[in-house]
Amino acid sequence: MVKGNYPPVVLVKAWVLVATSDRPQLQQCDHRAQMGIKQFFGSVTLAELYIEQVEMNTEVVLI
Secondary structure: OEOOOOOOHHHHHHHHHHHHOOOHHHHHHHHHHHHHHHHHOOOHHHHHHHHHHHHOOOOEOOO
């Protein structure tokens, strides 16, 4: 179970995809994705950990 007010995992997956992509078509969305990741998680690594834990149905505690 996820505690706190975190965005839906599908949105976080999209942010991570955009933020880590080298495709020029996604570069215009990169700033927005980076801002979402930074606001809720602080880094792409923590966002990926959040996704993994939610998909495994484990408790997520981000400080």
